[in-house]
Amino acid sequence: MTNSTNRRAQRREETREKILTAAVRVFAELGFEAASMGSIANRAGLKKALVQYHFETKLNLWQEAVNSLWEELHSLENRLPRLAEVSTRDEEREILRQVFRAIIDFARSHPDWVGIMFREASTPGPRLDWLVENHLKKDIEEGSAFIALAQSHGLLPQGSPLHILNIISGALTYPLLVSPLTKRAAGISMASEESLDATVDILLNMLKP
Amino acid sequence: MTNSTNRRAQRREETREKILTAAVRVFAELGFEAASMGSIANRAGLKKALVQYHFETKLNLWQEAVNSLWEELHSLENRLPRLAEVSTRDEEREILRQVFRAIIDFARSHPDWVGIMFREASTPGPRLDWLVENHLKKDIEEGSAFIALAQSHGLLPQGSPLHILNIISGALTYPLLVSPLTKRAAGISMASEESLDATVDILLNMLKP
DNA sequence: CGTTTCACTATGCGATCGTATTGTCAAATT
């Protein structure tokens, strides 16, 4: 592979990434059906035909965009504090706080992930099937395992880990999801540092000590 | 007004309601942009032009559909157990359980409301502005007031009622929102009676006694 | 009974959708 071979390949990769970045944003904001190839091309500052050249169909573009998004984020669990390495109850509670912070920080710094995730998760169909098979199944399994571990440490009550995962995800993610509403109705920005702190604090205070 | 005058008015009202019912469903499932006048007409078993005849524009149809939905549901608070009339701590905790059940039952039996609500609440724009001004502002105020009341009874921790409202709404609503995902990934139906019970139980068990 | 009203249909407009085809021109290969 000469230097010149790379020149074209590099340019190709650059535009592909431009398109994928724009696609992730638009899909997250509008959902699959409402997002259009043209709007994605405009967002990337490119021509519609070029998008179709690099990613043949809209569905394929969506899949590749989702793949690149998951690849970029890798996995939330990797950043989770290690629950197994603590012992005393006080330390465990501090770990729980850090876990909540990690989840909520993740949701705030990756609104595209939240957008695509919850839009597809709430509508049955082939895209959800694909998403589950290729990404979410593993994520859910890891999340459930983490919950089970926290349960074994007495940090969370008994019950299906999947249910608890949903409850905690909802308690921490939903406020960010509807933050445009909160902003409009009460003038409060849920993505602000104070609001994030407040949300974690409140949730911790609600839990048994 | 004779009997015959009513015949036409009644038929008019019948088709209008058919259209509104279909519109609520389609808007909730697909969101505003992805929903089309044609698909709504098809869902109602009518012609597209007839939809346009009764509700001139798509935006107007959406607004009237939302109005009819809110009108049908009236208000969640009306069905909430009266928190102010209890005294002992045990009774209060039972009230809290009933409140949670009321919220989660509401979300389950009105998926259209949840769908429209969370789709619009997560995207800034003129429709969210309209929704806030005409319905959600009042709903949020009533919900916050209820949280504040629960706080004064020592049932919920201190902190912004709005934050707590979001946390509780998320914890109870999110599991139903992503139930298609849970169904696909784990084969569990979150809308089942057992799952609802489990969700409420877990959330209550997580709270301080 | 003749006339008016009105719920509803047929048809078509321009715009945009996803997709396909063909052309262009610089870079890479031989």
Added chain:
DNA sequence: AATTTGACAATACGATCGCATAGTGAAACG
């Protein structure tokens, strides 16, 4: 230097979008 490759653009296809206009026919009215 001649030739092939490939990133990208121009253009067009049929379908569907929201919306507008001109009817049609039965119910309501005088």
